[in-house]
Amino acid sequence: MIKVYVQDGNLDGAYVLFEKMPQKDGVSWNTMMSAFVQNQQDMSAVYLFNRMLLECVLPDKISLLCILDACSKVEYVEQGLIIHVFIVNEGYDQNMAVSTALSNMHGKCANLRLAMIVFERMQDPPDVIAWSTIISIFVHNGQMTEALDLFFKMWFAGMISNTSSFIAGLDACADLMAIEVGRDIHLSIVIETNLESDISLLSH
Numbered sequence: 001m002i003k004v005y006v007q008d009g010n011l012d013g014a015y016v017l018f019e020k021m022p023q024k025d026g027v028s029w030n031t032m033m034s035a036f037v038q039n040q041q042d043m044s045a046v047y048l049f050n051r052m053l054l055e056c057v058l059p060d061k062i063s064l065l066c067i068l069d070a071c072s073k074v075e076y077v078e079q080g081l082i083i084h085v086f087i088v089n090e091g092y093d094q095n096m097a098v099s100t101a102l103s104n105m106h107g108k109c110a111n112l113r114l115a116m117i118v119f120e121r122m123q124d125p126p127d128v129i130a131w132s133t134i135i136s137i138f139v140h141n142g143q144m145t146e147a148l149d150l151f152f153k154m155w156f157a158g159m160i161s162n163t164s165s166f167i168a169g170l171d172a173c174a175d176l177m178a179i180e181v182g183r184d185i186h187l188s189i190v191i192e193t194n195l196e197s198d199i200s201l202l203s204h
Helices: 002-007 011-020 026-038 042-054 061-070 074-089 096-108 112-120 128-140 144-156 163-176 179-192
Strands: none
Touching: 002 011, 002 026, 011 026, 026 042, 026 061, 042 061, 042 074, 061 074, 061 096, 074 096, 096 112, 096 128, 112 128, 128 144, 128 163, 144 163
16 A cells, blocks of 8 residues: 555655554565655655664665665765675675665765775676676766776676666776777677667767
8 A cells, every 4th residue: 555655656645654554564664765765855764774673674685775775875874884784794795786786875975995895795796787887886986997997807707798887888988088999899889789779878
């Protein structure tokens, strides 16, 4: 029922219903938290996550992905660090999606050192989403040389790039005026993938 209120855009009604529930399961917490994040009410999402912990409801992967998204702003740096410790202590850093979201959170908060540490300590070899995220983080923070270096490390690791990583690589080349390198990346789009018709790539 909470989901119905959320889908209708009635966030206040959803929260009233949530509060009236005598027993709240993980799905209810996640639905409400996700609704806050999607509506840019990050402070409410952070409050709900902290309350979830106080009420001894153990967050799952969905909860963590929601709160990491909410904390991807500089004003929530301290909360993000607390969540980082929680994730490591509870072993959630072994989950690729959670680790990627954690790396992204630190990157969005301009903490490239921690973003890179999380990326390098992933339990399994990073997948293309993890690679794309860390490359985009460096582009987002204006570190184009490092972003391009990461792009080629991904390439040499045999990872097939996706649209996001190609765009980040091309943006880095444009900023560095590395025209020849950009042409090589564009050529790889044509040869190695079927992304050449992607409209977001055609504009680069």
